[in-house]
Structures are given as C-alpha cells and as structure tokens.
Amino acid sequence: MTxxxxxxxxxxxxxxxxxGIDFEHIKPNAEEITETQLSPEEYVKTNAIKKARSVLSQIDDGIIIAADTVVVKDDEILGKPLDENDAIRMLSKLSGAIHDVYTAIVVLEKGTDRMEIEVEQTRVEMREISTKEIQKYVESGEPLDAAGAYKIQERGAKFIRWIEGCYYNxxxxxxxxxxxxxxxxxINV
Incomplete structure (x- = not known):
C-alpha cells in the first residue's frame, strides 16, 4: 500500500x-484555519484533517499522513510568522519563557475513510535571547518557515534551555x- x-x-x-518509510510526497491544497478561539489541540487537529482530506482526490488508494504544528505561549497560538516583524515579536515573547508545542498527526486510509488522529504536546523553555540575537536570527531567514519562529533542529537549538516530551514533536x-x-x-516500520 502506498x-x-x-x-x-x-x-x-x-x-x-x-x-525508513517509503512514501510519496503530495502537496496539500487546504486553507489553514486561523480561528484562535479553538483550543490548541482542536486547532492543530482541524488543520491536519483538512490537509489530509485535501489530497484524497489526487490518489486512487493508500495511506495519507498529514500533520500540523503550533507553538502556544500565554494562550496565544503562534503559527508561522507572517513576516520578519512578526518573527521578532514571537521570539521576544518566547525569550526566557516556557511554552508548549502541539502537533496533530492524521493517518487517513483512502477507500475506507478510516482515520486515526493523535495530538502530542511538548514543553520547551527558551533562555533569555537578546534583541541583537533575535535580529541576527531573523535576518538568517530561518524563523520565517517555522511555527513559533524557531527551528529546534537548526540554528534555533542555541536558544533552547530544556524540553519535556518528544523532541521530534x-x-x-x-x-x-x-x-x-x-x-x-x-504498517510496521
């Protein structure tokens, strides 16, 4: 099964x-919701489901994996920043503070419409980040394509004091x- x-x-x-998962990449065609009255769990679940369902018409059969990730600080859902100023705002908010990262995963089987949904939560603490560090990081362009304006697996790693939960989340x-x-x-991996 593909x-x-x-x-x-x-x-x-x-x-x-x-x-070691063999897969085919397929671009979702779904407008992500921006409704911030939802809980973080419902927000990421809704977006992940929309992504999975948006590709159903592009395949004959198989298993679809979709996911959505957000950062949450003080009840504010932080997705990908809109621009450099938004990235600076997000990083300033996260600096020296604990925040949560939520990821929803959807596994959907075409044909049966069987769907499994799980949401993971990870706590993260950032160290204090100076204005100069934030500016330099934002100028690198890296934060513009990441929920919460940082990538823990790249340059953003230098800002992380600790995490509690799944790193890959x-x-x-x-x-x-x-x-x-x-x-x-x-499907056994």
Missing part, C-alpha cells in the same frame, strides 16, 4: 526518510506516535 505525505515541510519528509512530527498509529493500519 503511503503519501500531505505536507510541504522538508522536515517532515526528512523524518520519514530517517526512519517540536521538529514537527512525533515519530514514535506516528509509528504506533501506522501499526493500527498493519
């Missing part, structure tokens, strides 16, 4: 390759959770 990754994230592709795809979900579809 596995499809409904994502534009190179990080998610890299993680699937890393654990912060990267954007909690691998152990995904492996357990795939077992429910008789």
């Amino acid at each position: 596995i499809y990754l409904a994502s534009e994230s190179p990080r998610r592709s890299m993680l699937l390759q890393k654990i 912060v990267v954007g795809l909690p691998i152990s959770t995904l492996v357990e979900m795939l077992k429910k579809f008789n």
Whole structure:
C-alpha cells in the first residue's frame, strides 16, 4: 500500500526518510484555519484533517499522513510568522519563557475513510535571547518557515534551555506516535 505525505515541510519528509518509510510526497491544497478561539489541540487537529482530506482526490488508494504544528505561549497560538516583524515579536515573547508545542498527526486510509488522529504536546523553555540575537536570527531567514519562529533542529537549538516530551514533536512530527498509529493500519516500520 502506498503511503503519501500531505505536507510541504522538508522536515517532515526528512523524518520519514530517517526512519525508513517509503512514501510519496503530495502537496496539500487546504486553507489553514486561523480561528484562535479553538483550543490548541482542536486547532492543530482541524488543520491536519483538512490537509489530509485535501489530497484524497489526487490518489486512487493508500495511506495519507498529514500533520500540523503550533507553538502556544500565554494562550496565544503562534503559527508561522507572517513576516520578519512578526518573527521578532514571537521570539521576544518566547525569550526566557516556557511554552508548549502541539502537533496533530492524521493517518487517513483512502477507500475506507478510516482515520486515526493523535495530538502530542511538548514543553520547551527558551533562555533569555537578546534583541541583537533575535535580529541576527531573523535576518538568517530561518524563523520565517517555522511555527513559533524557531527551528529546534537548526540554528534555533542555541536558544533552547530544556524540553519535556518528544523532541521530534517540536521538529514537527512525533515519530514514535506516528509509528504506533501506522501499526493500527498493519504498517510496521
């Protein structure tokens, strides 16, 4: 059975390759919601489901994997920054503070419409980051393509004091959770 990754994230592709999953990449065609009255869990679940369902018409059969990740600080959902100023605002908010990262994973089987959904939460503490450090990091361009305006697996690692929970959740795809979900579809990794 063919596995499809409904994502534009190179990080998610890299993680699937890393654990030996053969898959085909398929670009989702879904408008992400921006409704911030939802809980973080419902927000990421809704977006991940929309991504998975948006590719159904592009395949004949198979398993679709989709995910959505956000950072949450003081009840504010921080997705990808809109621009450099938004990235500076997000990093300033996260500086010296604890925040949560939520990722929803959807595994959807075309044909049966069977769907499994899981949400992972990881706590992260950033050290104090100076205005100069934030500016330099934002100028690198790295934060503009990441929830919460940082990438823990790249240059953003230098800002992280500790994490509690799944590291790969912060990267954007909690691998152990995904492996357990795939077992429910008789796919062993």
